[in-house]
Amino acid sequence: MSLLITVLIILVGIEHLGIMVLEIWGRPEFQAQAFGMPLEFVRQAAAQTALANQGIYNGMLGGTLLASQWLLNGQARLTTSALLLIFVIIVAIFGSLTVKRSIFWLQGMPSIVTLIVLLMIIA
Template identity: 60%
Template sequence: MNILLIILTYFVAIEHLGIMGIEIWGTSTKQAELFSMPLSFVKQAPAKAALANMGIYNGMLGLTLGLTPLFLTGHNQLVMTALLLLFVIIVAIFGSLTVKKQIFWLQGMPALVTFLVLLTQLV
């Protein structure tokens, strides 16, 4: 992978680790604000558990994206990174349609740009 692709991939990975932090350890006020949810809802135990569960998924996605360049090389590395970026793009589209339109711009667009740069490596 070229240096631009590595930097963009790590940006997306770090972004997802940050989202994990907010979903798991963020204050209820910050979670309600960032995810456009009523504060009274976010303070409920089932909502806290659901946010933490989503946080684990985001964290594992970020971790896998970050570790892929370290453990895979060549074509396998590109394919795995492409697959993970497609997951992010699909989830961002779904989130923008069901929760908050900004999700696509904040999560999906960096992944989409990275994916497009990656495609230039596959050709």
């Protein structure tokens, strides 16, 4: 796989680890601003639990994207990377429809660009 696609995938993975950090350990003020939610809501224990749960999912996506670049080779690496990028795109679309539109641009667009580059390399 080319260096360009590897770098793009690593950047998407790092982005999702950063989102995990925000969702699990971020200050409620930052979480409220980032996700367009009322601060009073974000400060609730149930909201913090839900955000942490989302954070685990984002962390697992990011970590798996990163790990796949070192643990897999050949077709397995390409297929796994493509599937994970598709998962991220679906999650970004859902998040943009249910939480905040900018999620699509911040999470989805880098993944779409990366997937397009990956598909161009495969073809």
